[in-house]
Amino acid sequence: MQIYKTVAEIREALAAEALHKKIGFVPTMGALHKGHLSLVEKCHLESDLTVVSIYINPAQFRPQEDLNRYPRNFEKDIDLLRNYHADLVFTPDNAQMYPEGYCTWVTVEGLSDILCGASRPGHFRGVSTIVLKLIHIVQPKLMFMGMKDYQQIIVLEKMIEDLNLDTKIVRCPIVREPDGLAMSSRNLYLSSEERQRATCLIKALKKAQMMVNEGCLSSSILISEAENIIKQADGKIDYIKIVDGSTLQELAEVHSGARMMLAVYIGNTRLIDNLELLP
Amino acid sequence: MQIYKTVAEIREALAAEALHKKIGFVPTMGALHKGHLSLVEKCHLESDLTVVSIYINPAQFRPQEDLNRYPRNFEKDIDLLRNYHADLVFTPDNAQMYPEGYCTWVTVEGLSDILCGASRPGHFRGVSTIVLKLIHIVQPKLMFMGMKDYQQIIVLEKMIEDLNLDTKIVRCPIVREPDGLAMSSRNLYLSSEERQRATCLIKALKKAQMMVNEGCLSSSILISEAENIIKQADGKIDYIKIVDGSTLQELAEVHSGARMMLAVYIGNTRLIDNLELLP
Secondary structure (H helix, E strand, O other): OEEEOOHHHHHHHHHHHOOOOOEEEEEEOOOOOHHHHHHHHHHHHHOOEEEEEEOOOHHHOOOOOOOOOOOOOHHHHHHHHHHOOOOEEEOOOHHHHOOOOOOEEEEEOOOOOOOHHHHOOOHHHHHHHHHHHHHHHHOOOEEEEEHHHHHHHHHHHHHHHHOOOOOEEEEEOOOEOOOOOEOOHHHHHOOHHHHHHOOHHHHHHHHHHHHHHOOOOEHHHHHHHHHHHHHHOOOEEEEEEEEEOOOOOEOOEOOOOEEEEEEEEEOOEEEEEEEEOOO | OEEEOOHHHHHHHHHHHOOOOOEEEEEEOOOOOHHHHHHHHHHHHHOOEEEEEEOOOHHHOOOOOOOOOOOOOHHHHHHHHHHOOOOEEEOOOHHHHOOOOOOEEEEEOOOOOOOHHHHOOOHHHHHHHHHHHHHHHHOOOEEEEEHHHHHHHHHHHHHHHHOOOOOEEEEEOOOEOOOOOEOOHHHHHOOHHHHHHOOHHHHHHHHHHHHHHOOOOEHHHHHHHHHHHHHHOOOEEEEEEEEEOOOOOEOOEOOOOEEEEEEEEEOOEEEEEEEEOOO
């Protein structure tokens, strides 16, 4: 496994290695957990060359957000990636990705302004831009992403389609802790008391599915019940919505392809999760 | 020479033909003149495969601009391209390039808001986006562009650098009519009386260079004299500026790399031209 810190170096390595190879790519911000590793594993199975990037992208954090304390664990990440058969690892710094005078941004309008985008203005502009840059550098056929960041996948799939990129996103299932909490690097922020309360997200989602199973399709009733579960755990709701899984437009009634999306603060930690609701 | 109307078709053709070939690309809006043909000629000389696109990009016109009357001359264009050894021609329609629900835009901030960008808000967002899409489809090593649209080249070079694209713009000299008027598809709009007055642009530029030769380096004096020449020809000035040729920032004094840029209305027709001023 080779580690590259500059665009020029990884470009050269890929030019030499990648000819006729199907490149698979897993973009990450490091602090790797089993969710990330499931992506690397799948990438290794489905590609000829597994490229992983570790880069905490400042452009997707707002000034008041957690950029500076976002978990970093470089040495352990590298060991894990080696064990999981990554071939090339790209670990650029900010001077590589946003050199002085950087001024080009890509925006997927509409999809970027709702749900997490409404709470985090500019977040998806930052995500879209860095992923477009990474796609240009790595030129992957397949890009593996976890469904916890469901809106991110929808935004990036739209960017890829609109911009005629030759990369396909492979949507990978959310990996969960035994008690159902979705794996996230930000789970490290939780105190042990908060960690217990954080199960309210998956409880709310499962309760919604249970109610759908019993015939309740009304989004307002399902959301109201989910709100109760979050509030009982003393979570602060950023949003709970039921949307169409393709367009992210809100639905009054659950239909095929519907998905409950939520963002909740447990203490100061913002957690997201989502579940397809099967009517 | 093959003509392709859809993204899927040209992608397939390029996948089959382009392996190990150095692809050269000339993006155009058709109504080809000797300026365009000089680009195709250069592309043919410097590339293994010459791809030309003909697409009038609605996203770079504002509603009140000349999109609907922009000259179209498809049959003649195709004949010319055949004579000039184009290999593949891409002529998509709007449904190919901006299908329903299209919502992704790329912006080169700052550089897009000055000069022509100040007079034509959104113009360079449209240019950047369509060229990015075309680069993704054609994947050229070299892209040939004329220096009449000097700001366009600077904006696109910045986009290519910022987004880590593996394409190089080859800057090609302005091709001029015998009396010095820069070739432009929009010259077709000019009445014969306007056509004569339109030489004021090159006269103003040449006068500036002559004054520089005589030791005048003051931008305000040079611009003032250029204004007089344009006004004598009854031209309406959009802007006349002397800028650094790399940053497009205005200069108080001419120095190495300085360039006079102008946009002038002759009747209802907006013409642009520019010249490097050599101190």
